[in-house]
Amino acid sequence: MADWLRGSAVYRSIVRHGTADTNRNRSLVIFENLFLHVHPVKVREKTLRFSHTYWLGGVTLVSSLVLIATGILLMFYYHPSVPQAYRDMKELNYVVDNGLFLRNLHRWAAHLMVFGAFLHMLRVFYHRAYRPPRQFNWVVGIILLILTLFLSYTGYLLPWDQLAFWGVSVGTNMAKEAPLVGEGIRFLLLGGNVVSENALLRFYVLHCVVLPVALLLFLSVHIWRIRKDGGVQGPPSDVDDPRPEESA
């Protein structure tokens, strides 16, 4: 039965290279797959060790995938309008099956993503991985950090509770303090001069469409560049540049 299945045309058209554990076959699997080909064909075992990268980039990537999955599900239950937005939180809490779980998963994954992104940046910084040839990817990473923070901030308003309302009031007032363009930025963000239904709609579109699309775009570039720059860089191996304390 299993043999028949493996022999069928449909199976062979999907799984083209079988499961053979040869280096050639593994490379073929990566090469011929749209989704995997951004990934290096070969990964050194050393780089998979926990102490090499602390898996921080991976944690951030996985939490962003969790966020996309739960976010799409949450969109089924959410209306970006007043006062329905807040009521939808209640509905998720009280009526939607596993709704609270879904919402909490989204929330915790978001915290994890921001936290992971920060730690990842620190790790890269201390490992001096921002230096050529990875200087371009460092800049892409910074853009990704900013996008992550914006995603986190725009998501903050969506529950439309007191915390959200005042959080966004304070945040946009801070934006207002920017010289020259401050007022304009605030008006643009809020779609008006106060935190209102317009602001909710703008934040919703930013949170669910604009920012995720931008994030995915830069994420692909980021991961693609990892391969192009020779895989992840762990702790620098050179010891010719000890820190002053160590030399003293």
Next chain:
Amino acid sequence: MPLRRLFAISSVLFLLVLAISPAKNALRSYRSLQRQYRKLASSRAHSLKSAQGYEARPVAIQQIWLRDFENRVDRCTTCHLGVADPLMAGAPRPFDLHPGTPHTPGGFDRFGCTSCHGGQGLATTQPDAHGSSVDAGPPMTPPVFIEAGCGRCHLSDSVAGAPVLSRGRALIARAGCYACHAVRGQDAFRSEAPPLATLPLKTGGAWVKRWLKDPKSVDPNATMPNFHLTDQAIDELSHFLFAAQVPKELAGRIEAAAAEPPGSSANGKKLVSESRCITCHTVEGKGKGSAPELSKIASTASRGWLLAFLREPQAFNPRTAMPRYHFSETESRDVVAFLEDEFRDFDAPKDILEPLRVNQSLAENGRKLFRLYGCFSCHDPAGSGSEKFGPELDGIGDKRAQSLDFGRRTDLVRALPAWLAAKLESPRSFADGLKMPSYGFNADDSRAVTTALLALGAQGVPDRYRYAPPQKPALLPGGPVGSLIQSYRCLSCHQIGDRGADVSTAPLTYEGSKVKRDWLVDYLVLSYTLRPILEERMPVLRMPREDATQLADALESFYVDPSILADPFAGRPASDADPAEGQRLYVGLGCRGCHILGSSGGYYGPPLTEAGKRLKPGWTYAWLKGPQRWRADVRCPDYGLSDTDALRLAAYLETLVPVAPSAKPEKAARGVR
């Protein structure tokens, strides 16, 4: 390979963790409650079929969706499954039948649950729905304050079937809360507190100090609250009050009156009892109590002031409820002589009415205190500007306990009703420097006022749910008739349209269609008691006949209801409508159970001995066709009389006229008094 094994194990663990959420979902408490309900209800069912019906009910969230009531969704019936099911009467909570109210069991689909009970309708767990868990939605209104729910939609002062709420609203109006606190729809509220301009000529320094110390101890009917002032503050305020400039015209009247010779106390006594002062005032606690206690009045106000006030109360306080009595010069002297002799505080110090010698620097401090405590809100509303003195009360009923300042009151339950009740009982106990005075509310009063305050929601209910009694236009003429109505303060007791106080059972809105003009003239000149069992009676205002005629003519021509036929007999004589049959009906329906006719009958309704002289047949006919149409709470039964029968009765009553000043009706009339 260890990495793969680790991967496999962690995947399984992760799946298990993921299973927690669906498991919690399946074990939600309402599900087991619904299964219990199925069992209980099917065991109570009267027929196999209905038992099977209960058994077949799916376990699911139940909800009442009120699309046009703020899009409310109430899921209370998810657990309270038997609220509309008569079968569940007496069942244990939460399955029991809802007690009968004007809106249940018929109105669940229209009103839901939270519109009366509060709480969080969206929730499906008990702590969140009832508001007992931290950070849940608005908590439920405790059952003792349940009438607050009525008040959200029912906006009138008095709400039938909600005595606590109505009492609370009446207490708020009487205490004058709206003078300091803004509330939607009460912008026009003015306190009835007297202006203080004539105070230096009215009373003495000692009395004012006593009054400021605790108004209720001086006069139990006092509406002024206790400001808990220090002796120094009282002294300063008294100096400020006595520094006021008395308007020249009034000062002249008071001084002239003080110089008049004394009157006859004996005649005064007769006049006072005839005038029925205790319809509003009390004498040693007896009476209605809407106006000051009189038994110590001579130790409150000087003779000159009393005399001048009695002659024209409205000149002293344009907002007073006191009508102008037309006593002659001598008669008013007699009345005041009686008050001076009998209604005096014999324990009071001799100098209680001695005016205070004003010290300007103390008076200046007093002026500041007068502003600091917001005295102007009641005593000089014109001087207060548009800003209200106290915080606004709109939406107080929807305040969350977290946003309330409990200050020093750590003893209180952290809930809005407890906070409100404590604010009413001892307002200054929350922190130092608070200014709200205490009103001496007892537990019942504060419960009633709290109920009325809880009814002040943050947002008005939709128009479809808002209920205010239909507006009756108030026709208040100007000119001489208008000033007569003003001067006799008809509106202190009678209603015209929606204006006026609901003290008298006879609103004047359609009085012209109701009573005959000639009777009315006589009645206004010398009123007598129509309803012996009522405490509030028409005072004898000593109205001159020309005033009475003018008022009666105005009532006859303006205050008519077009739905009351002027002539129900359609041009034919009343005798054609078979009054004899009407008499038979009168006996048959048992009218005499409540109405006096001749020498017998009950005391509840007005006597009908002279009905033909008093009432217009069109009115009698309209009344008999449906007494409750005129006033919802009348006890006269609606017999559902046919037109013919109602006409016969009207024709019979039309025959009831005093034939001649013979002995019989005269005696009956005296019996009525």
